[in-house]
Amino acid sequence: MATTAAMTLNSDLMTGVLSANASTTMMKAGTSADGLDQMKMGYNKIPTGTSFDLLDATAAGIDKATKVYLCNESTDETYYVTIVIDAKTIGRLYGGDWMFIPWNQDDATHDLEITATGGTNNVTWICFHEGETLGTQAD
Amino acid sequence: MATTASITLASDIMPNFGGYTKKMTLTEAGTLTDIKETTGYARRQLSAASKVDLVTMANLMVGEDTANLSHKIFIKNIGYRDKSDKTTGVKVYINSVEIGVLYGDDWMLCPIVASDGEDIEVEPLTDDTVVLEWVMFYEG
Numbered sequence: 001m002a003t004t005a006a007m008t009l010n011s012d013l014m015t016g017v018l019s020a021n022a023s024t025t026m027m028k029a030g031t032s033a034d035g036l037d038q039m040k041m042g043y044n045k046i047p048t049g050t051s052f053d054l055l056d057a058t059a060a061g062i063d064k065a066t067k068v069y070l071c072n073e074s075t076d077e078t079y080y081v082t083i084v085i086d087a088k089t090i091g092r093l094y095g096g097d098w099m100f101i102p103w104n105q106d107d108a109t110h111d112l113e114i115t116a117t118g119g120t121n122n123v124t125w126i127c128f129h130e131g132e133t134l135g136t137q138a139d
Numbered sequence: 140m141a142t143t144a145s146i147t148l149a150s151d152i153m154p155n156f157g158g159y160t161k162k163m164t165l166t167e168a169g170t171l172t173d174i175k176e177t178t179g180y181a182r183r184q185l186s187a188a189s190k191v192d193l194v195t196m197a198n199l200m201v202g203e204d205t206a207n208l209s210h211k212i213f214i215k216n217i218g219y220r221d222k223s224d225k226t227t228g229v230k231v232y233i234n235s236v237e238i239g240v241l242y243g244d245d246w247m248l249c250p251i252v253a254s255d256g257e258d259i260e261v262e263p264l265t266d267d268t269v270v271l272e273w274v275m276f277y278e279g
Contacts, residue, residue: 003150007246008140009274011142011165013177014259020180020214020274022246030242032225039152039206039234065242068229069148071161078169083250088236094169098161100146101247126148127157 002026002035003128005100006068028130029065036065041126043073046081046116054123055112060131061105068112069126071098079118086110095121103127141165141173144248146211158260168209176279180260182217185229185261186268193231194259194275208278210253214261215246219268227267232260239273240264253277 006023026036045118046052053069072081083099084092086109093099103112114123145162165174176199183193194212214231218224223243231238231247234257241247251259263269 003152004148005246006147006149007213007248008143008145009144011276012176013142013175013276014179017181018274020178020213020215020255022213022244024244024246027225027242030226032243036146037152039150041157044226061188063240065240065245067239067245069146069159072191077166077171080169085238086236088234089252090233090236090238091211092168092209093250093254094166097209097211097250098144098146099164099247099249101249102241102245104230104239106237128150130153135151 003070026067026128027065029063036128036130038130038132039126043124046114046121046123048116048119051113052117053111054114054125055127057105057108057110058132061129064130066103066105066127066129067100068103069098069100071124072096073122073124076118079121081121081123082115082117084113088125165211165276166209173279174209174276176277178275180272180274182270182272184268184270185263186266188263188266190260190262192258193261195272196253196256196258199277210251210277211248212251212259212275213248213272214241214271214273216241216242216243217270217272218260219259219270227269228264229269229271
């Protein structure tokens, strides 16, 4: 089955049809032979006011083909989370919004950070990746 | 009908991962009002490993908006001449930060800011010809 992401976009904004379909099989960087083989997922409650690292960039993720799905599950449309990468704001996900992006953990400062506004925001996230090894027990 | 986007994720990496589906309606920031502006669907052919503007914010009706509204962009690497290639990638930059690389058939749908003249830029990894399709929805 591999790992796939498919999307359908439909809009009636224009008088003609505006729609798009896309489907990708998630492969390791620069190859069509080897699929991504690791994933992690979570559901977090993000209180307002503090910026949190949702996903930490690691050296193992540099120049890889990591993909991240993130959804703001809040039911209040005025709530939103601000997405920041490398200290620069990328955009906002309001209640009900989702995003799907490639994520190059360019360096250790390329964390995917999140800040909630409006109230406690609930988010679902899934990260498909490769190359991560567990740290050795320290204590 | 409004503007809607649905995603379906499937994977056999993790045993018992049942897949995931989600649909969203694109709305203006903090409301249930349908988003009203779009660039329309576009394509751009690239044949050099140099950074270029895919979307110039100042050219949109919204101009350089500092309010961080509910803009979204969809970008897809469709390859070249009906052939997608997982070895031909294009880096995508938002707000001058490299987000990641779209290899052949890869796509992204991402919220974006439209501020401070920070255009959406793309940069192929090689000089191989590659075509991107994209559409942006924004709050004017």
